[in-house]
Amino acid sequence: MWSGSLQSVGGVAVVHVVSTVDNTLVGDIPVGVNPQMVAFGGSGSYAYVTNEGGSSISVIDTRTRKMIEAIAVGQTPIGIVASPDTETIYVANSSADEVSYISVRSQSVIATVSLPSNPYALTVAPDGKYVYVVADNPASGYAISVASKSVVGTFPIGTQPRNVVVTPDGETIYETNVDSSDLYAVNAHIPIGICEDAGKHGRSSLQHLSHANCRWISFPDDRLSRVP
Numbered sequence: 001m002w003s004g005s006l007q008s009v010g011g012v013a014v015v016h017v018v019s020t021v022d023n024t025l026v027g028d029i030p031v032g033v034n035p036q037m038v039a040f041g042g043s044g045s046y047a048y049v050t051n052e053g054g055s056s057i058s059v060i061d062t063r064t065r066k067m068i069e070a071i072a073v074g075q076t077p078i079g080i081v082a083s084p085d086t087e088t089i090y091v092a093n094s095s096a097d098e099v100s101y102i103s104v105r106s107q108s109v110i111a112t113v114s115l116p117s118n119p120y121a122l123t124v125a126p127d128g129k130y131v132y133v134v135a136d137n138p139a140s141g142y143a144i145s146v147a148s149k150s151v152v153g154t155f156p157i158g159t160q161p162r163n164v165v166v167t168p169d170g171e172t173i174y175e176t177n178v179d180s181s182d183l184y185a186v187n188a189h190i191p192i193g194i195c196e197d198a199g200k201h202g203r204s205s206l207q208h209l210s211h212a213n214c215r216w217i218s219f220p221d222d223r224l225s226r227v228p
Contacts, residue, residue, distance in 0.1 A: 015049060015058075017065055027065050031058035039080040041089050041104040048089050048102070050077040057091060059107055069107050073100045079121040083146070084128045092119035092133060099133060099144060111149050115142055121163050125188065126170045132188075134161035134175045141175065141186065155186045 013035050014028040032051025035058070039048050047060040051070075057077065059069035074096025081090050089102040099119055101111040117135040119142075124131050131144040134157050141164075143153035158177025166173050166188065173186040 013051075015047070015060065029060055029065055029067060031060070031067055032056050032070060036078050037080050039082045039089055041082050041086045041102075043086050046104065048080055048082075048091075050080045050091060052076055052078055052094075055093075057089070057102065071102060071107060071109065073102075073109060074098050074112070079119065079133075081122050081124055081131070083124055084126060088146075090122055090124065090131050092122050092135075094118045094120055097135075099131065101149070113144050113149050113151065115151065116140070120161055121175075123164050123166050123173070125166055126168060130188075132164055132166060132173050134164045136160055139177075141173070141184075155184075157184050157186075158182050 012030050013033060014030050015035065015038065016025055017027040017029060018024070019026050031049045033053030034051060036050045036052045040046065041048055045062060047062055049058040049060065051058060055073060055075050055077065057071040057073055057080070058067050059071060060066065061068045073091050074093030076095035077091050077093050079092035082088070083090070087104045089104065091100040091102060093100060095118065097115050097118060099113045099115065099122065100109050102108065103110045115133065115135055117140055118137050119133045119135040122131055122133040129146055131146060133142045133144060135142065139157050139159050139161060141155040141157045142151050143155070144150065145152045155173070157175055158180035160177055160179035162176050162178050164173060164175040171188055173188055174183060175186070176183050
């Protein structure tokens with residue numbers, strides 16, 4: 001087993017491969033320009049790395065630990081996530097205002113969804129039906145229907161979003177914001193509230209956040225946008 005961290009070694013951007021058995025470095029894999037985030041596809045057979053400076057996705061064979069493909073996507077790819085079946089990869093192309101669908105089988109872009117603002121991070125509903133995206137300029141959350149490849153709902157978020165996850169039951173979306181220093185908690189069907197105690201920099205560990213740590217404030221009705 002291994003996990004990747006993104007760093008530059010000797011001026012070359014690499015993915016560090018770390019053994020989860022003994023937490024030792026077992027290798028470096030050169031990738032594209034300014035790598036950002038990683039997602040695994042093909043039941044873990046491939047790692048997909050967003051290269052912010054190269055407008056591409058580096059595909060790594062996790063068995064040989066070598067980059068085997070560079071997939072061109074929109075400008076400034078940052079966020080990346082795999083579908084629950086790991087057969088589709090979704091990429092947030094920030095400067096292009098779009099989300100790309102990548103097929104693991106063909107190792108190519110098979111669809112693109114345009115957004116009104118710059119997407120940064122994204123997550124997938126447990127049933128695989130929706131991709132939830134947080135974007136900036138202007139700041140907004142979007143629900144994309146995977147089947148129709150279109151935006152089907154929006155939800156309010158804070159300023160300069162940085163991360164988003166959805167709970168295992170698919171009911172609640174959590175997202176952090178740097179500038180507004182808060183975390184929003186959104187019902188996956190109707191946005192409901194904001195947690196004001198999420199840390200100074202909006203970088204709390206979302207998976208371990210407890211509702212007991214939050215002071216919840218309801219949004220006024222005119223800020224709600226229903227997601228089917």
